Amino acid sequence: MPSYPDHGQPDWNLSALIQALRTSREHTHKVRHRGRLRELPSRAVLKDILQGLAAAMFPTHYGETDLTDESIDHFVGNTLNRTLNLLRGQVRRGLLFLSDEDAWTSEALDARAVEITRHVADSLPEVRAVLVSDLRAAFQGDPAAHSISEILLCYPGFVAITYYRLANVLYKLGMPLLPRLMTEIAHSATGIDIHPGATIGHSFFIDHGTGVVIGETTIIGNRVRIYQNVTLGAKRFTENDDGSLRKGEPRHPIVEDDVVIYAGATVLGRVTIGRGSTIGGNVWVTQSVPSESSISQAKMCRD
Amino acid sequence: MPSYPDHGQPDWNLSALIQALRTSREHTHKVRHRGRLRELPSRAVLKDILQGLAAAMFPTHYGETDLTDESIDHFVGNTLNRTLNLLRGQVRRGLLFLSDEDAWTSEALDARAVEITRHVADSLPEVRAVLVSDLRAAFQGDPAAHSISEILLCYPGFVAITYYRLANVLYKLGMPLLPRLMTEIAHSATGIDIHPGATIGHSFFIDHGTGVVIGETTIIGNRVRIYQNVTLGAKRFTENDDGSLRKGEPRHPIVEDDVVIYAGATVLGRVTIGRGSTIGGNVWVTQSVPSESSISQAKMCRD
Amino acid sequence: MPSYPDHGQPDWNLSALIQALRTSREHTHKVRHRGRLRELPSRAVLKDILQGLAAAMFPTHYGETDLTDESIDHFVGNTLNRTLNLLRGQVRRGLLFLSDEDAWTSEALDARAVEITRHVADSLPEVRAVLVSDLRAAFQGDPAAHSISEILLCYPGFVAITYYRLANVLYKLGMPLLPRLMTEIAHSATGIDIHPGATIGHSFFIDHGTGVVIGETTIIGNRVRIYQNVTLGAKRFTENDDGSLRKGEPRHPIVEDDVVIYAGATVLGRVTIGRGSTIGGNVWVTQSVPSESSISQAKMCRD
Amino acid sequence: MPSYPDHGQPDWNLSALIQALRTSREHTHKVRHRGRLRELPSRAVLKDILQGLAAAMFPTHYGETDLTDESIDHFVGNTLNRTLNLLRGQVRRGLLFLSDEDAWTSEALDARAVEITRHVADSLPEVRAVLVSDLRAAFQGDPAAHSISEILLCYPGFVAITYYRLANVLYKLGMPLLPRLMTEIAHSATGIDIHPGATIGHSFFIDHGTGVVIGETTIIGNRVRIYQNVTLGAKRFTENDDGSLRKGEPRHPIVEDDVVIYAGATVLGRVTIGRGSTIGGNVWVTQSVPSESSISQAKMCRD
């Protein structure tokens, strides 16, 4: 019984608790690898990196609002320097999750981290060009949009696509973990979950977006528009002989150019939605659909 | 080759990058207008404003918990003063996005910002009264709710409606950009996306709410209840002669009094859901429904 | 007219506003109880508590990344001490919302807060063990997952389940308000809304998760897997004789072991999804389904 | 030898260190008292309290700069409420250092903390009035001062006197520890060390102030002016029979009205500096000085 309830602090039986949690940990995975302790990537730093890269690409909207012609390049240069040095550190941490990491010397890890970071840096102008096509698609695709600024500032779909396009650059370089963390940051902020392994063409527009899921092996063409709660997912998974799931197998839809998919539609498996098709809301699609199709839900019932 | 990998910093080829990004920017929209640099509204400040206005309306739940009868009005007064001065600054920034803004003198902008802010201030008691009806609707509509405090503290739907009702006041005054930013702040926090242009009656309740979308020209009556993943959206867009989308056209549903719409239902286009109707989960509705209807999905199939 | 627009501050008619808001407040619920002012639980502190408990259970992933064999137990012990003291304070605040709270002395409240907090502490090893089964289920259930670390760091479903399992411990002790605030913190971060009253077995996996809703009286068996936008909800509510809703009535589904429910499916009411069944995407289920069933949506239509 | 210098973390031999520090602690004072753990006052919170009280007294200079006639009282009221509640908590913690504290019930401690805090509140108008006399003395005493605002914003002496005058109110109520912490906060910020037990008349001015020390039993009259590095200290201490120092004995100077003491002068012991005297720089005074004296250092030497 705590005799001085508002002076002292009760005991929590910490020793037994600590022991029990230690025992529990010893039965499970350790974040170690042959004696090396891995430093995990930091979600907070990755968030900072994504904001920094976005600010370097769109300085007046995502950077500072008082930039002038004489100051804007210095803002961009300074932001890039800070951000790329941060990214380099996170890339190095991420590389420790590669399966063959044991074979790497510390110097080789450093050099590879610089190389990958430089690749991300070099791809920024190209990423920006595609994002501009996405901006235009949003402006043209939504009668509620009044300006490009409104899309940059108020459209969660644009944030999700921006972070996806940056994460996809790292994904294509074979980086583990980091790209997933980056798109999960977008997912948490927007409700839009795009796997960094997906392939997405230019002029892509997601409206509202909450609940959208785009799987790892999805391929999306140009000028595609999708709405909230659309799933482009896997139907079933191929198992290896030992019963484990086969990783990396193509198992998500192919969506060709100029397709529109309305709210709540679910497309599952390696099916193809043909060019120019329209998929209505709440439909469940598990078979391929020819070009220029128009699919809708079965008729509703009056009870 | 970086010779001192953990002492020095590698180069990132910044000059070329800066130049490439500058070139990319020059092909796209600038946030400028005849030489004036626009100061953009700040999402962080708007979040602060929304929390301040909510705290002024519900001081013990959204303000401070140690308020007494003698101190509560001072808290409200001080919070309002701080918040309204912040709002005035953001409104002035937002006004620069009006198309006819060139014609305005600096003094006229100041005066208009004060006028709009004062209008928001004056509407607060009325907004609070409607929010109280929403609170009661939530308490009566959810058997899991045990107290009004629980709704104020734990129901994302109430946050989304509060921010929408405040944004709607600004929308009706013709403010660009700001109202959208305000409802997008709610969207990011709750997954509920209500366009500030929507018209929503009293005693409105959204349960759970993730994935809800309510479009710009939607009209919702009194005592309406909707669930997560419900879309009240547009079916198709009217184009102008030049192929661009016609803005502001009525294109979203009218939901009359006492309607309930269950999870995942999608209602598209300028259709009317008649008074007292119930729309079942996952239904896709593109036609008007008479009063007191009960609509559900076509029967499911056993494979 | 404000004569010195950029020097002075306009008046906001504060007195009238304060008076109007006071009048509005007097018509509604006060957060008081027979003259006692209740201190409300703090969402920010609860968030801190949830992160602290998660860090105590998974120190290298949710705590600090530089922990060694010699330091890890000290991190756990110190984190627990800080967190449990915080929790004790919030539990005490929460207890004031119990209906019979008037009868309690200050000392009894203190003692009960310590008792409840100690119960949470003691349950941590067991909670961790179940969470490890959830981790394994995620790894086995998603071919896109490459490591346990990836699930701990990137899977919102795991965050939602962790916070639910902690909140459920408090719920089962009869704590009001706190458990709901805890799962709502998870809901806001992940879009997954699990009521703390739900009963969920081991090896549970939610993939993507945005829009998932699991109601208060839901019962879920072992090895269940569900996807985004799945609702396990109530169909209709039982009313008391006075027309108010009956609280606590079993009204949500029972999902037996080894069931999979795909994206967008809505299961409503006290129905049972039999062991081993598969519910397809976007299906609306309001009747029980026998074991090993496979349910899918009615066929789609080509318009 | 640490084999993976930049991956892992070395061990620090924590167990032995922790044990050695525990042993060291056990030989020295514990902050406990018959089994009760004392919660120490918090320097950070006291700093907040001092700033809050200063802001309540001088709202436009130490509070917010956008206050208007309609908002200023709400700012004052809200600041007072917040600050006095904080003060009450710290006073309660401080009371635990009273030697007879064992005899107090928890309720008695609460009631005494409220009583003391209310006394501080009630004294604020009087404290402000004396501070205004100090402000005027500074303006009249320094030809470099151009406005009252300059003194409020730029004169460290005014900060030190403000915090002393607040601490002195608590000191006279017999509060242990808190008043010393409050003047030490001023000391750290300004280099001016005034013991809260000193008695200081109105219209007091300290110019520059770094290195000023004013001891516990010092008595200073009205319209006194002192400069940097002036010490009003004790010469020697009276010992009790057991060799310990006698506490609280008058041992510091009495400085009568209208005295000026220039930079670096040291006045030690219970001597009296008579009304209207001037003490020159760097003088060491250990004997009383009659009224209207003018004291200076012995002549300097050319080497």
Add this chain to the structure above:
Amino acid sequence: MPSYPDHGQPDWNLSALIQALRTSREHTHKVRHRGRLRELPSRAVLKDILQGLAAAMFPTHYGETDLTDESIDHFVGNTLNRTLNLLRGQVRRGLLFLSDEDAWTSEALDARAVEITRHVADSLPEVRAVLVSDLRAAFQGDPAAHSISEILLCYPGFVAITYYRLANVLYKLGMPLLPRLMTEIAHSATGIDIHPGATIGHSFFIDHGTGVVIGETTIIGNRVRIYQNVTLGAKRFTENDDGSLRKGEPRHPIVEDDVVIYAGATVLGRVTIGRGSTIGGNVWVTQSVPSESSISQAKMCRD
């Protein structure tokens, strides 16, 4: 008597307090000027500005440590842009304290603020050049200094001189208030109080520095070295006919080139310390001293 000591909050009699403080304020100075409310300069922003200007001049020591040849100019450019925009805002606020401010239009204030800020910007290379001479003087004057980095990072005298030299630029432009706030920021951090109106030559070194005071009309030549607790002050003040102090009168010492003044010396009045002289510790000097003099304290006494 507070009946529920740890639930509720006591009353503080706020209304009477607020009224008493309002009455007290009405008897004293208002920070208003013919109806205009002045926005006061912000100490926090000025601190930020001083750090920004120091970082622009010494980027690797006061800015960021990861700067490279390719990134350093972008850091400098970006820091300058941000800092100068902040400074412009504070200068505008400061200008409102000019006695003839009523005659100014808002546009004239804006233009003057830009003009003054631009002047500060343009003077930065020259300020840096003098600071480099100060750095060299410190390195040559202190045998304990091992590197220029040590002086930049560890010598409070260098911080005080840097902030003084920046404040002096504003002082010479006739800016009120701001320069004093800037040197007071240095005073608070270092214990060194240099009035921004003092005139100080190149290669100036203050060692240790706590307690140093240098008055408004002091003139210091080149290569002067002073130690802690040295006062260069005024002896007496000239009064106007109405008894008020005459402002701006030369009343502080002239210290010629190559003088050394040791710890604790006090030099008062418009006296001249001739070129190459040495003033010993703790000496009180009120008369001029010819070139190459060596002054020390009168002999000490053995008691």
Add this chain to the structure above:
Amino acid sequence: MPSYPDHGQPDWNLSALIQALRTSREHTHKVRHRGRLRELPSRAVLKDILQGLAAAMFPTHYGETDLTDESIDHFVGNTLNRTLNLLRGQVRRGLLFLSDEDAWTSEALDARAVEITRHVADSLPEVRAVLVSDLRAAFQGDPAAHSISEILLCYPGFVAITYYRLANVLYKLGMPLLPRLMTEIAHSATGIDIHPGATIGHSFFIDHGTGVVIGETTIIGNRVRIYQNVTLGAKRFTENDDGSLRKGEPRHPIVEDDVVIYAGATVLGRVTIGRGSTIGGNVWVTQSVPSESSISQAKMCRD
């Protein structure tokens, strides 16, 4: 003339400024060494480290106030782990300032940083024991002190001594830069400037302390007490043949056991203050003083 004064931002002529500052930098020292960029130690991190080490030694006063017997060792262990890892990083940065650093491999630097940090760790119990003697000396030496807690919380002299004793451990290991930064952090907070190279015995007490300076080669015995503004400094410096100052030469006083030095006294040069002597306030001492002497200032003058 800026045509849109409150919309746009003026230009600051950044290019010319950047160029001028670059030119200025090129004439002065670069923080580089044969092409390596040095990462400078961080003052903010060192402050964190000092607070961490102090908290490990005095957990209830400088750590957290809610520690219990069961939790205190975990707090100590966790604080040490975090702090020592931070220290190790700063030590590595500091080592780059050693003159022979070029010869070191990256691995050797890592190993040396670990070795030095471990030495600091191992010395903590001994440092704590000496600090306890200092605490007792303060309690016995000041009649105004009422408890050991008061000294730990309110006496700046104790902070300065604590940081000095920690810095001295690093100094004796030959670490450049870091020890000076550590005592400068104490200097800025307390006005007490102790060079980390000084040698100071146990039971040392500095009262008030502002303006105290203790030079690099000072030797202080046991049970010494000094007051504010006391200087233990160098009289003159030995020059090398090239006119530069000889570094490290013994040039500061030796103060034997049981000496008291009162406020403002200045002792310069390699003189010895004999055991048990008393030095009066404001005296300037440049010659040795035999044991048990009592020195005071020459008599003051009445003008």
